[in-house]
Amino acid sequence: MGKNLFNKVWGMHEVQKLPNGDSQLFIGTHLMHEVTSPQAFSMLRERGLKVAFPQQTFATVDHIIPTKNRSRPFEDPEAEEMMEAIEKNTTDFGVTFFSPETGKQGVIHVIAPELGLIQPGMTVACGDSHTATHGAFGTIAFGIGTSQIRDVLATQTISIKKPKVRKIQIDGSLKKGVYAKDVILKVMQELGVKGGLGFAYEYSGKVIEEMSMEERMTVCNMSIEGGARAGYVTPDEKTFEYLKGREYFSKAFEKAKEFWKSISSDKDAEYDDVYTIGGSSIEPMVTWGTNPGHSIPITKNIPSPSDFEGAEKKVAEDALEYMGFNADEKMLGKKIDVAFIGSCTNGRISDFREAAKVIAGKKISGEVRALAVPGSQKVKKQAEEEGLDKIFIGAGFEWRDAGCSMCLAMNPDKLKGREICASSSNRNFKGRQGSPSGRTVLMSPAMVAACALEGKITDVRDYL
Numbered sequence: 001m002g003k004n005l006f007n008k009v010w011g012m013h014e015v016q017k018l019p020n021g022d023s024q025l026f027i028g029t030h031l032m033h034e035v036t037s038p039q040a041f042s043m044l045r046e047r048g049l050k051v052a053f054p055q056q057t058f059a060t061v062d063h064i065i066p067t068k069n070r071s072r073p074f075e076d077p078e079a080e081e082m083m084e085a086i087e088k089n090t091t092d093f094g095v096t097f098f099s100p101e102t103g104k105q106g107v108i109h110v111i112a113p114e115l116g117l118i119q120p121g122m123t124v125a126c127g128d129s130h131t132a133t134h135g136a137f138g139t140i141a142f143g144i145g146t147s148q149i150r151d152v153l154a155t156q157t158i159s160i161k162k163p164k165v166r167k168i169q170i171d172g173s174l175k176k177g178v179y180a181k182d183v184i185l186k187v188m189q190e191l192g193v194k195g196g197l198g199f200a201y202e203y204s205g206k207v208i209e210e211m212s213m214e215e216r217m218t219v220c221n222m223s224i225e226g227g228a229r230a231g232y233v234t235p236d237e238k239t240f241e242y243l244k245g246r247e248y249f250s251k252a253f254e255k256a257k258e259f260w261k262s263i264s265s266d267k268d269a270e271y272d273d274v275y276t277i278g279g280s281s282i283e284p285m286v287t288w289g290t291n292p293g294h295s296i297p298i299t300k301n302i303p304s305p306s307d308f309e310g311a312e313k314k315v316a317e318d319a320l321e322y323m324g325f326n327a328d329e330k331m332l333g334k335k336i337d338v339a340f341i342g343s344c345t346n347g348r349i350s351d352f353r354e355a356a357k358v359i360a361g362k363k364i365s366g367e368v369r370a371l372a373v374p375g376s377q378k379v380k381k382q383a384e385e386e387g388l389d390k391i392f393i394g395a396g397f398e399w400r401d402a403g404c405s406m407c408l409a410m411n412p413d414k415l416k417g418r419e420i421c422a423s424s425s426n427r428n429f430k431g432r433q434g435s436p437s438g439r440t441v442l443m444s445p446a447m448v449a450a451c452a453l454e455g456k457i458t459d460v461r462d463y464l
Helices: 005-013 038-047 077-093 108-114 129-137 146-155 180-191 206-210 213-226 237-243 253-262 311-323 349-359 377-385 388-395 445-454
Strands: 014-017 023-026 029-032 057-060 096-098 123-126 140-143 157-160 164-171 199-204 230-232 273-278 285-287 295-297 338-341 369-372 420-423 439-442
Touching: 005 014, 005 023, 005 140, 005 199, 005 230, 029 108, 029 146, 038 077, 038 146, 057 108, 077 096, 108 123, 108 129, 108 213, 108 377, 123 129, 129 140, 129 213, 129 230, 129 237, 140 230, 146 157, 164 180, 164 206, 180 213, 180 273, 180 285, 180 295, 199 206, 199 213, 213 230, 213 237, 213 349, 237 253, 338 349, 338 445, 349 377, 349 388, 349 445, 377 388, 420 445
Parallel strands: 029 057, 029 123, 057 096, 123 140, 164 199, 164 273, 199 230, 338 369, 338 420, 420 439
Antiparallel strands: 014 023, 023 157, 285 295, 285 439
């Protein structure tokens, strides 16, 4: 049997087996932001340590930065404190920092690929759970904790248990109005939020092959929501073309391609498990509960807690109570208060293009507060060059600066009270968007746009 990409890349980066069975793994690219890094730098100072390979670490500010008023000091003193800390830490330790002044700032999982920092065959780590995004390029990419950030800074390695590999094959083709976000929500619905525990996911099949790199990033991004340690796509010509000419890619292109092809999964690669989904069966998806596995096609009714077993039955009961929904109701037609397009899942140029197609020449409901937040300064600039900002503003959206924004609300962009938000982000946990009682319904950016027009949960296919 041949080898899959995960095992090939892991083998290249495994320094040694540790006595506890974990691997000491070398990290090729280390990404960081302002929230999880201060403690790690403090640990280095306490021990008198330097950053071992500062040229391998790249930082930005995304979680706490305001997307409306960026004048310093920030209105939130804690946000200003974190901003000052990352400015000082990156300066003191010689780490590259993509600040707003550079024109390269944005959500870490958006800017790293667009700068060419992520290339096939790498190991990538970041103190952020959605680091799996970068697996779209044929990397092993995962989120790490603060002590592991310290370890990477000090040694460029971490101690980690090697997961098994599950191949998720999505055959056929997607129908009109179905996007990458719907694909990953379908995976969450079928395998659940714990189905990936102990696994890395390899996404394959015709649907994945036909996706753009940005769509593949959306799919890989939410691997962690299914419990998987990582998610990746084996690289192909789309991967190679995306990287050509990127700022941080300076290798001989043809030689690099030879290596990238060599680490792709072999045709007869062995996997610990294989799961297949028919792409043509996927519809636009929405969540009804409080985790991404609580997903249903827009045409279906909310399930009953009796459809679940064990602890999941109680989770479903609690979710319905929190959301204020009832079993067997439709999500279609439920009122929304807020529409949010952005995040590391869906804050790229293609996401705004698709949403703009839906709202062009139209006005959103007067009862909806709508935010369009580019994932990076580069995305914002490109969108404005294409005139997308005018479409969003003309429709009634607020066009903001780059940042995580309402995805997790560690900034001024928050829900209020029991507001319900149609969101293109990745998590619908209780209180995730800033209000302890706020409610989140996950969906594709195009679906969010349609919901903003109607002021209620809507099937985007009616607008295509």
